[in-house]
Amino acid sequence: MNSLNKKETSRERSIKRLTSAAFELFVVRGYHATSLEAISSEAGLTKGSVYFYFGSKENLILHMFDVLKSDLVDILVEALKEERGTYIDRIIRYIHRGADFGAKRPNELLFMIQIAIEFARQDNTIASAVKELYNEIHDAVEGVIKEAQNSGALSNELEPRSFASMIVAVHDGMMLEWHLRGKQISGPALVKNVRHMLLNGIK
Known part of the structure; x- marks a missing residue:
């Protein structure tokens, strides 16, 4: 697997983790009470990862x-x-x-x-x-x-x-x-x- 494919695989994996965490937190806490920082933390990723991949809630x-x-x-x-x-x-x-x-x-x-x-x-x-x-x-x-x-x-x-x-x-x-x-x-x-x-x- 070349470096480009590795980057794409890592990107897809991170997006999937963030999305899964968002589904869980939005259900438990509600949309307005859930911060992007909380989603990143729940996904086990850095604080800025959700901003990097999505930019906004x-x-x-x-x-x-x-x-x-x-x-x-x-x-x-x-x-x-x-x-x-x-x-x-x-x-x-x-x-x-x-x-x-x-x-x-x-x-x-x-x-x-x-x-x-x-x-x-x-x-x-x-x-x-x-x-x-x-x-x-x-x-x-x-x-x-x-x-x-x-x-x-x-x-x-x-x-x-x-x-x-x-x-x-x-x-x-x-x-x-x-x-x-x-x-x-x-x-x-x-x-x-x-x-x-x-x-x-x-x-």
Whole structure:
């Protein structure tokens, strides 16, 4: 490995460590209460490393949204758009993939939910970026619902946009409940019960 490749590998490793530390601290402390110095320290890097790689907290969080886009949102949207099974199967697949991601990388999923709540009524770059992520998911869920209505598999009395919001709320609420009561309830059992509710409720 030449020196250029070593530098690039070191850079990627440092960015990954900083991003992982930021996901954890933003969830535990909140966005505004977490300093860039704290993130560097948590990552085991020098105080100036986060400034060197990102320059600002806003740039860091936008990078985190890029990670969420490729590693979570694209996967959830793919689950919904995959034309395999019924529309119920596609929604259940979305719930399962979100739960699988949450089980493996809880801080990242909780971060997305938390930031969406924190910046919901603000008008800035961060608010726009997190809304864009959620809009992709909402649009994909709504698309499945409209397809189901067009095929006659779902009642046209349901308003697609608000019904899609309910599905997304069930998914995010499930993950929040799992986080809050993880020591008292079984994650797989919670997902199973959500699936049961959706199957019977949607029918």
